[in-house]
Amino acid sequence: MSIEDDRLAGAVEALDALGEFEHPWMGAAFAGIPRHRFVPDAVWMPDPGGGYRALERSAEPARWAEAVYAPHAPLVVQVDDGRPAVPGVGREASSSISAPSAVLFMLRALDVQPGDRVLEIGAGTGWNAALLCERAGPDRVCTIEIDPALAARAREALETAGCRVDVVCRDGELGHREHAPFERVIATAAVGHVPHAWIEQSAPGGVIVAPRIVPFHQGGLLRLVVADDGTASGSFDGGVMFMPTRGQRFTRFDPATLITDNAWEHSVEDTTALDIAALDDVHARFATSLRVPDVHHLLEPDRGQGRTLWLADAAGTSWAVVRDTTDGGEVNRFGPRDLAQEAHDALVLWEKTQRPRLWDFRTTVTPHGTTYRVGDTDQPFAQDPGAPRR
Structure with missing residues (x-):
């Protein structure tokens, strides 16, 4: 058994013991679509002095495999939008493969059914799209990646794995109108405002799952259900931390x-x-x-x-x-x-309002903005006009 296969087996056992595989298909997909086959040979680890240092699979295979299968830690696969100023040294993380536990958490919230048409925003390595394809079926998943190099690599990894997924290189906030409507939309990058294109391109009753980022807080996982009138309503399933989409990055506060x-x-x-x-x-x-x-x-x-x-x-x-x-x-x-x-x-x-928690807030997104209420109350707690429609 290779180092990677050994780590995969250990991760399956650990996540199963924690009850992370809520549905049988999730455990089967995790075990049957090895994560390490989608991760590049060079990944990036936090440097104690700040920034990131490259970790090469060829130089430290055991440490590389351990990082790939760490159950609760994301792994950075790109820094500085692919253009680090110094080889092997990165300033800012610009793409990552989410922690296995976070991926499973989002898949539970999305609740994909066989035959669903799925739109994924943020292909990254392609591994999440492969898991979605295993559940929804061949040619039912479209994944969008704004970075050409990442899109090309994800496409290659998916083809090698035999996953028939449509990989499109464009701004994910625009969605993919050509393949709409979708029963499920999932974003693997955080947004401050849910792009209305995602709602417009969803079928009535469709589900949108996206990390919502806010300046004072790491953010929460927002789960919305789309209504017939072109609005979407839902709540937060819990706290999560994801990189923002490139169009909604926060300027570093200095x-x-x-x-x-x-x-x-x-x-x-x-x-x-x-x-x-x-x-x-x-x-x-x-x-x-x-x-x-x-x-x-x-x-x-x-x-x-x-x-x-x-x-x-x-x-x-x-x-x-x-x-x-x-x-x-x-x-x-x-x-x-x-x-x-x-x-x-x-x-x-x-x-x-009795100190509401993240998951106590109900959210409604319309073409005119977003409204937040506490529980079932009619009085809005906050209203956000949102970003201009694109």
Whole structure:
């Protein structure tokens, strides 16, 4: 038995013991479509000093196989959009193969049935598309990849494995109207706004599963059911962390470049009721992001003088620096918006609505935006106009 086959057998046993194979087809597909046959020989491991270092299969086969079959860890297969400045060294992860447990979690939510037409956004290595093909059937899965090199490699891996999957190289946010309608749509990259093309290209009663990313929180797995009127409604199945689609990447928030000396001199000094400690709760952060979806934050650890929270809007026109002191909160704010007050108001509403958790929020997506409600209440908790239709 090869190192890879041994690791595959161990992963099947471990995931089965954890109850990850909710349906028999999932265990059979996992065992019958070896993950290592879809992973490139060079993968990227986090460097303790920051960034990523290449791990070559030929140099460290045992470590490579271990990384491929780690049950709960994703594996980076591309850095810097395939163009690292230094060979063997990467700055930013730009594509990964999701952890086996995360893949199975999303497949359970998607609930693909034999014969379903499936649209996958983000082919990556092609392994997830192969699992979908095993369930839906040959020629029933279309997977979209925006990166030409990744698309070509996924196509080759799928053909070698004998999986009849249509691999299309284009922007996944546009969907694939030529093969619509789809009974199932799954995104393996996170979105801040669900593209309405996915809803338009879904059959009534179709299911859309996509990681929803927000600035204050790692995000949640959104499961929507499409209605006859072209809207989609659903809820969050749990917390997940995925790279965003390339069209919805967040700009890295760097206070040092945003807050210049000149801007600081013109900032307003004030006090604030914003409780920084409340943002330690992941559900509070998620709720805050729903109310202020365009505000990024950076919460610094306590270094003996209290904690500091940096806030900035996506436009870069307003920011706030909140310091948590023994006498209360102090803030320096700049620009037309009072971001500390907006965050405080969001937390107050979260408290008034009985501190709802991620999965307590119901979501409705229409051509005009997204509405979030807590449970079955009629009163919206938050409304987001969403991105312009493309």
